[in-house]
Amino acid sequence: MLHLSPRTQKLVIPYLFLLPAIGLFLVFMVYPLLKGLQISFYHFSIVPTRPSTFVGLKNYLEAFQDPVVGTAIINTLIYTLVTVPAQMILAMLAALLIYSVTHGKVFFRAIYYTPVITSWVIVSLLFLYLFQSPVGLINYFLVDVFHFTSQPIAWLEQASTAMIPITLLGIWKGIGWSMIIYLAALTGIPNELLEAASIDGANSWQRFWGVTLPLIGPTVVFTLVLLLIGGFNVFISVYLITNGGPMQTTEVMLSYMYHQAFEYIDFGYAAALSFLLAAIIVTMSVLQLKLLRRPQETY
Numbered sequence: 001m002l003h004l005s006p007r008t009q010k011l012v013i014p015y016l017f018l019l020p021a022i023g024l025f026l027v028f029m030v031y032p033l034l035k036g037l038q039i040s041f042y043h044f045s046i047v048p049t050r051p052s053t054f055v056g057l058k059n060y061l062e063a064f065q066d067p068v069v070g071t072a073i074i075n076t077l078i079y080t081l082v083t084v085p086a087q088m089i090l091a092m093l094a095a096l097l098i099y100s101v102t103h104g105k106v107f108f109r110a111i112y113y114t115p116v117i118t119s120w121v122i123v124s125l126l127f128l129y130l131f132q133s134p135v136g137l138i139n140y141f142l143v144d145v146f147h148f149t150s151q152p153i154a155w156l157e158q159a160s161t162a163m164i165p166i167t168l169l170g171i172w173k174g175i176g177w178s179m180i181i182y183l184a185a186l187t188g189i190p191n192e193l194l195e196a197a198s199i200d201g202a203n204s205w206q207r208f209w210g211v212t213l214p215l216i217g218p219t220v221v222f223t224l225v226l227l228l229i230g231g232f233n234v235f236i237s238v239y240l241i242t243n244g245g246p247m248q249t250t251e252v253m254l255s256y257m258y259h260q261a262f263e264y265i266d267f268g269y270a271a272a273l274s275f276l277l278a279a280i281i282v283t284m285s286v287l288q289l290k291l292l293r294r295p296q297e298t299y
Helices: 007-037 060-065 067-098 105-117 121-128 137-145 159-185 191-199 204-215 217-232 236-242 252-260 267-292
Strands: none
Touching: 007 121, 007 267, 060 267, 067 105, 067 159, 067 252, 105 159, 121 159, 121 236, 159 191, 159 217, 159 236, 204 217, 204 267, 217 267, 236 252, 252 267
16 A cells, blocks of 8 residues: 655645546546637538548638628627626616615515526527517517507617617626626625715715725626626527528627538638637737736735
8 A cells, every 4th residue: 555755645635636627627628629729720521431621721811801700790899898888887786776775685686686597598589579570579569558669670680770689688687697796795895994985075976986996896807807708608699589680790709600610511610710709808808807907005
């Protein structure tokens, strides 16, 4: 039986416990990532008897010349630029309201968080029904109840309005997640600081802007980065509500990648698009962290 010195055990045993997790990470994360990178340089064939053809950077160069890729990037950016600030602002308001109430905090937290745990498939189909034309519930209220318009709006049949249901769904479903994080950050603020600011004559807005927001700044940056990543990964709602239509005007990066891979069976091109999207996300996340993260003060 092998006997190890206490010092050796202290060095080796933690890594033995980490081995299963490292093995799973290598098998299910690192290997697929490297395999996808390899596929992006090939005209990949899923038929075992038909060899894949190495094409080098052809898939990446084709992406820069593909007009639908430009449309997909613009739609992804618009979705992200609209949903992320809206989610953060509304989530902050919800967190502040819940933090200020004295009774029913658990109830209100559950109400706001319920959309987060609902299925993307179910709520996407629900929004598809709500915005159908001419018989959707939204058109019913606009035309028959409030008389805002005389004709039903073809929400999902024209490029100018097709992204509205998708964007609204993203905002509605994401508020609760950020709210829980902000609420946890708010509970960590010492009451003495807020009371001191009140004694100095600061009103509610001044206390929030001068005391609360600086203290929860790292949390705000954290949610901003994660929401940005989530915004760039929008897929299910687009796929189920518009499927990229009409005429591919609502394609986002993931939906276009899906169509290339599973409708046109061009896995090499889809893999190249995925790594271009990953490069965009990593670049924007690093820039955000560098621009928004303030250096820690030392005492």
